[in-house]
Amino acid sequence: xxxxxxxxxxxxxxxxxxxxxxxxxxxxxxxxxxxxxxxxxxxxxxxxxxxxxxxxxxxxxxxxxxxxxxxxxxxxxxxxxxxxxxxxxxxxxxxxxxxxxxxxxxxxxxxxxxxxxxxxxxxxxxxxxxxxxxxxxxxxxxxxxxxxxxxxxxxxxxxxxxxxxxxxxxxxxxxxxxxxxxxxxxxxxxxxxxxxxxxxxxxxxxxxxxxxxxxxxxxxxxxxxxxxxxxxxxxxxxxxxxxxxxxxxxxxxxxxxxxxxxxxxxxxxxxxxxxxxxxxxxxxxxxxxxxxxxxxxxxxxxxxxxxxxxxxxxxxxxxxxxxxxxxxxxxxxxxxxxxxxxxxxxxxxxxxxxxxxxxxxxxxxxxxxxxxxxxxxxxxxxxxxxxxxxxxxxxxxxxxxxxxxxxxxxxxxxxxxxxxxxxxxxxxxxxxxxxxxxxxxxxxxxxxxxxxxxxxxxxxxxxxxxxxxxxxxxxxxxxxxxxxxxxx
Numbered sequence: 001x002x003x004x005x006x007x008x009x010x011x012x013x014x015x016x017x018x019x020x021x022x023x024x025x026x027x028x029x030x031x032x033x034x035x036x037x038x039x040x041x042x043x044x045x046x047x048x049x050x051x052x053x054x055x056x057x058x059x060x061x062x063x064x065x066x067x068x069x070x071x072x073x074x075x076x077x078x079x080x081x082x083x084x085x086x087x088x089x090x091x092x093x094x095x096x097x098x099x100x101x102x103x104x105x106x107x108x109x110x111x112x113x114x115x116x117x118x119x120x121x122x123x124x125x126x127x128x129x130x131x132x133x134x135x136x137x138x139x140x141x142x143x144x145x146x147x148x149x150x151x152x153x154x155x156x157x158x159x160x161x162x163x164x165x166x167x168x169x170x171x172x173x174x175x176x177x178x179x180x181x182x183x184x185x186x187x188x189x190x191x192x193x194x195x196x197x198x199x200x201x202x203x204x205x206x207x208x209x210x211x212x213x214x215x216x217x218x219x220x221x222x223x224x225x226x227x228x229x230x231x232x233x234x235x236x237x238x239x240x241x242x243x244x245x246x247x248x249x250x251x252x253x254x255x256x257x258x259x260x261x262x263x264x265x266x267x268x269x270x271x272x273x274x275x276x277x278x279x280x281x282x283x284x285x286x287x288x289x290x291x292x293x294x295x296x297x298x299x300x301x302x303x304x305x306x307x308x309x310x311x312x313x314x315x316x317x318x319x320x321x322x323x324x325x326x327x328x329x330x331x332x333x334x335x336x337x338x339x340x341x342x343x344x345x346x347x348x349x350x351x352x353x354x355x356x357x358x359x360x361x362x363x364x365x366x367x368x369x370x371x372x373x374x375x376x377x378x379x380x381x382x383x384x385x386x387x388x389x390x391x392x393x394x395x396x397x398x399x400x401x402x403x404x405x406x407x408x409x410x411x412x413x414x415x416x417x418x419x420x421x422x423x424x425x426x427x428x429x430x431x432x433x434x435x436x437x438x439x440x441x442x443x444x445x446x447x448x449x450x451x452x453x454x455x456x457x458x459x460x461x462x463x464x465x466x467x468x469x470x471x472x473x474x475x476x477x478x479x480x481x482x483x484x485x486x487x488x
Contacts, residue, residue, distance in 0.1 A: 006044065007365050013039050014361050018404065021354065022394045026346050029400060033353025040360045049359025052403060054310045056348050058157035059399075061317035062109055063344030066152075068321045069276045070112070070338045072328030073269025078104050079113055080265040083120045090128040095191040097121045098138040102146045102187055106180075107277050109152035111143035112340055114438050118445045126448055129219050131198050133450035133461045138194050140438045141466040142187050144428035145473050147398050149180040151283050152317070154347045155398035155427060158355070159420065162406055164309055168416040172287035172309055178417065178480045179424040186425060186473030194465050198450060207448050216448060272328030279320035286312050347399055354395075355403035362407050369411050376412075384409040385422035385474050393432035401427055417488070421481030425473025434460035 014036055021032035040046045069075065085100045086093060097117075104113045121139055125132045147153035151172060163170035201207050201219055210216040286293050286309070293312055295304040324330065335341060362369060376383055384405070392401035402423065409419050431439060434453040439462050443451045454460035 003365075003368060007368055010040060010044055010046070010361055010364070014357060017357060018354065018391070018394065021350075022396075025396075027349045029350035029395060029397065030353030031349075033350075033355070033357040036357035037353075037360055040357070040364070044364075046360055046364040049356060049361070049363045052158070052161065052352060052355035052359070054161040055154075055157045055355065055399075055403070056352050058160070058310060058313050058317075059154045059344060059348045059351065061314040061321075062152045062154075062157070063341055063348070064335070065276060065279065065317040065321040065324065066109060066344070067335045067338040067341035068324040068330055068332075069108075069272045069328065070340045071330035071332075071335050072272035072324055073266045073330075074273035074276060074324070074328065075108065075112060075269075075340070076116075077265040077269035077273045078108060079116045082113065082117055086117070086120060087124055090124050091130075093121065093125050093128070093130060094135045094138060094195045095188065097124075097135040098142040098187050098191055099184070101139045102142045102149075102183065105143055105146040106150040107280055109147070109150045109154075109156075109280075110340055110343070111146065111438065112343070114139065114143050115441055118438075118442050122445050122447065126201075126216075127220055129201055131201055131204070131450050132446045132448050133198055133452075134194050136442045136446055136451045137197075137461045137465045138187065138191050138469075140436075140442045141190070141428060141431050141462055141469050142183075143438060144392075144398070144430045144466065145183045145186060145424055145469060148424040148427055149176060149183045151176065151287075152280055152313070153398075154344065154351065155402055157313075158351060158399040158402040159406065159423065160313075161310060162402075162410060163416045163420065168410065170416040170420065173284070174417070174484065175420050176284070176287075178420050178477055178484060182421060182424050182473050182477035182480055185476045186469050189472045190465055190469040193468050197464070201448070201450075204450070207450065210448065268328045268330075272324045272330065275323045275327055276320055279316050279323075282316050283309075283313055286316070347397065350395075350397055351399045351403055354400050358404050358407055362411055366411055369408060381414070381418070382422070382474075384414055384419065385426040385478075388423055388426035389429035389432075389470065392427045392429035396430045396433075396436055398427040398430060401429075415481070415485045417481040417484040418478060419481070421477030421479070422474050424477040425470045425475075428466055428470035428473065431462050431466045433457055434462065 017032045017036035020035075021029035024032060037048060041048055082100050082104050086097050089096045101114055101117055105111050117139070118136065121135050122132045125135050147155040148159075150156055156172075156175070159175060160172055162168075163175065164172070198204070207216065211218055290306040293306040296307050297304055325332070387408075388401050388405045391404050392398060395401060406419060406423060410416060430436065434440070434443075434457070439460065440453065443453045443461070451461045454463075
């Protein structure tokens with residue numbers, strides 16, 4: 001009885017620190033996690049849990065390499081390529097735009113690529129008579145789940161360090177085999193559903209009034225190439241989320257040149273991007289073929305084992321950073337000023353504090369958690385997905401939601417394959433509220449006004465697409481995860 005009371009009190013401390021961290025946002029999430037550790041240790045006398053040093057090491061290595069790539073112009077080159085793909089099939093933009101953004105977000109391990117793509121998506125859709133809110137909303141919300149399918153995202157680092165250990169032994173390739181197809185199917189289903197949302201531009205009185213008064217240009221009778229000029233900057237209110245980054249201010253408005261032509265791409269940027277993507281491919285190959293990794297001495301009395309994936313990812317990314325130094329020639333002094341670096345460091349700090357607090361709480365009450373929470377999860381397995389969704393919505397951070405809830409689900413006996421499948425869709429809850437940088441940017445770049453932030457928290461243009469995407473991905477991911485579980 002007394003242990004149950006202590007568990008409840010400590011759980012209230014954990015929840016309270018998460019709420020306070022959410023209100024502070026950014027590094028405040030990590031700092032309040034540290035406060036939670038202090039209360040659990042100094043007030044309740046619990047032993048400190050194991051800090052998430054492996055996950056933080058992966059984040060730091062990946063963020064450093066990605067920031068080098070950004071400083072060399074690699075993200076600009078990737079955006080230009082993505083914009084060209086989007087412009088090549090304008091009539092299918094509601095499907096092509098989010099899938100393209102997804103693939104590049106997966107490869108880069110960040111949703112940063114989304115910001116300069118938004119004006120391109122708007123311009124192509126409007127000039128082809130397609131309601132801009134459709135491709136804009138799906139392209140934004142896809143980035144909520146895309147990081148679950150990226151080998152080099154902070155969310156994947158958090159998950160990998162939880163599942164790629166005994167007794168779960170679920171490695172990077174197995175995780176990707178579950179999350180990647182689940183996310184792709186989720187995006188396709190969401191795009192098909194959203195393609196029926198809202199009135200057509202010709203039937204929308206608000207849009208037609210803007211055309212009549214000259215606020216918007218007439219919609220061409222036949223598709224035209226996107227035309228833009230530099231002008232209006234991305235609004236300063238766009239802000240950042242823990243996983244995201246500040247809007248980089250492409251600021252494009254309608255006029256005379258193709259949107260993709262205004263995106264800067266250099267040889268050095270191309271080389272840097274290709275070097276980074278080669279590193280991502282190397283990580284996947286090392287995960288797929290453990291024999292490629294060097295063997296290292298095992299524990300006393302055990303045979304040598306392949307180098308663990310955490311160390312492999314860190315080593316590969318640091319080597320990639322040096323390669324970019326030679327082929328991309330970035331100004332190293334500007335690396336710490338890059339938006340990827342700033343967002344990544346915030347993510348690492350937030351993850352460290354909140355994960356340490358969660359580990360301390362779980363290790364102190366693991367047996368009781370297994371008995372109580374395990375019974376709930378066994379009877380109502382989707383409670384786990386709901387919990388991940390809620391924490392993702394509260395913290396706007398996929399990695400924080402991962403380190404907060406996934407350890408509890410695993411400790412409660414949830415099969416790791418099933419946990420991964422539900423996790424992939426549930427972290428899409430980061431866009432539940434219209435406060436994320438990509439959401440605000442999308443609404444401001446949509447000059448037609450069809451993409452709205454709303455006024456009642458849940459009436460924004462992203463909410464229903466986010467729900468469809470999250471639910472579909474959870475269901476598909478769960479099905480794939482169940483297949484993997486029974487096949488092992």
